[in-house]
Amino acid sequence: MAVEQTDAQLVSRCRDGDPDAWNEFVERFSRYVYAICGRGFRLPQPDAEDVFQEVFSRAFERLGELRNDDAVRPWLAQLTRRLSIDRLRLNARDNPSEPELDEQEADDVLATLDDAMTVRAALDKVGDPCREILDRFFCRDESYRAIGDVLDIPAGTIASRISRCLEKVRAELDGRSRASRPS
Amino acid sequence: MKIEMNEFDEERIGRLLRLLPPAPEGWVRAAQELPAARAVLDELVARAEQDAAFRLQLRADLERAIAAAGYDPSPFIVSRLRRLLEAV
Numbered sequence: 001m002a003v004e005q006t007d008a009q010l011v012s013r014c015r016d017g018d019p020d021a022w023n024e025f026v027e028r029f030s031r032y033v034y035a036i037c038g039r040g041f042r043l044p045q046p047d048a049e050d051v052f053q054e055v056f057s058r059a060f061e062r063l064g065e066l067r068n069d070d071a072v073r074p075w076l077a078q079l080t081r082r083l084s085i086d087r088l089r090l091n092a093r094d095n096p097s098e099p100e101l102d103e104q105e106a107d108d109v110l111a112t113l114d115d116a117m118t119v120r121a122a123l124d125k126v127g128d129p130c131r132e133i134l135d136r137f138f139c140r141d142e143s144y145r146a147i148g149d150v151l152d153i154p155a156g157t158i159a160s161r162i163s164r165c166l167e168k169v170r171a172e173l174d175g176r177s178r179a180s181r182p183s
Numbered sequence: 184m185k186i187e188m189n190e191f192d193e194e195r196i197g198r199l200l201r202l203l204p205p206a207p208e209g210w211v212r213a214a215q216e217l218p219a220a221r222a223v224l225d226e227l228v229a230r231a232e233q234d235a236a237f238r239l240q241l242r243a244d245l246e247r248a249i250a251a252a253g254y255d256p257s258p259f260i261v262s263r264l265r266r267l268l269e270a271v
Contacts, residue, residue: 026214034206049210053259056214060221116199119191123200138200166193173191 004124008069015063026056031139032073032117033080040109041084041101047091051083058083073117077110122172130165137162213259220263223254228267241268 005013010028013021033055037048058079066075085101092098123131132151136142137158148155191199205211213220227249231238240248245265249256 022218023215026211030206030211030214031203034210035203039202049207052206052210053213057217057221057263060217112199113202115191116202119196119199120203134197134200138197139204141201141204163193166196169196170191170193173196 004121004127006070007072011063011066011069011072022060025059029073029076031120032113033076035113035116036077036080036110037084040081040106040113041088043084043087047087051080051087054083055080073114077114081106081110119169119173122169122176125172126165126168129161130168133158133161134165134169213257216257216259220257220259223260224263224267227252227254227260227264231268238268 005024007028010021010025014025030052033052034048037043037051043051055076059076066072084106085103088098088101092100123134129151133147136147136150137144142150144155144158147153147158153161227241230252231241237248237252240251241264245261245268246256249260249264254260
C-alpha cells in the first residue's frame with residue numbers, strides 16, 4: 001500500500017518547489033473546491049470554473065503565508081467560500097432577480113463536505129483496489145458491470161467488494177478517531 | 184452540528200463519498216499547469232510593459248499576439264492576461 005502523505009507534508013513539498021507536489025496538491029483538493037463551488041454555493045458552471053481557477057491561483061501564490069500547514073483544508077475552504085460569495089454578489093448586482101444567498105445553509109453544506117474530505121482521506125489511506133472501486137461506484141456513479149469490465153473482475157462480486165471496502169474505510173476512520181481521543 | 188468521526192457508518196461513508204465527484208478534467212489540468220502559466224504571464228506582462236508595439240498587438244488581438252510571441256493562448260492565459268493588461 002502506498003504511504004499517503006499528510007496535508008502538511010504535501011504543503012511543505014509544494015513550498016520547497018518539488019515539481020510533482022503541486023500536481024498532487026491540485027489532485028487532492030480539486031474535488032473539495034469543486035464541491036464547495038457547486039454544492040455549497042450552487043455557482044453556475046462558468047462561474048464555478050472561474051472561482052476554481054482563482055482558488056488554486058491564490059493558493060499557489062500564498063501557500064508560503066500559511067501559518068499552520070495542517071490547516072490547509074480549512075484555509076482552502078475559506079478561500080473558496082469568500083470567492084464564491086464575491087461572485088454571487090457580483091451576479092446579484094448585475095441581476096437583482098437572483099435569489100439571495102443563504103450563508104447558513106452554505107456553511108452547513110461546507111461542514112458536511114469537510115466530513116466528506118475526512119472520509120476521502122481515509123479512503124486514500126486504505127488505498128487501491130478499494131479506493132478505485134469505491135471511487136468508481138460512489139463518486140463516478142459507475143455500474144457494477146462497468147466497474148467489473150474496467151478492473152477485470154466479475155461484476156457479481158462487486159457488491160461484496162464494495163461492502164468489504166466500506167468496512168475498511170470505517171475501520172480506518174475508527175482508528176483515527178481513537179488516535180485523536182485523549183486517553 | 185458536526186458528527187464525531189466514530190459515528191461514521193458504512194451508509195454514511197457512501198453518502199459522503201458521493202458528495203465529492205471528480206472536478207472536470209480540464210479544470211484540474213489548468214490548475215496543475217498554473218506554475219508554468221504564471222511564468223508565461225510574467226514574461227508576457229514584462230514584455231508588454233517594455234514594448235509599446237507588442238502592447239498594441241495584445242490589445243488589438245490578444246490570442247493572436249500571444250501565439251505570435253510563441254506561447255499557447257490557452258483560455259486561462261488569455262483571461263488572466265486580459266485582466267493583467269488593464270493594469271499595464
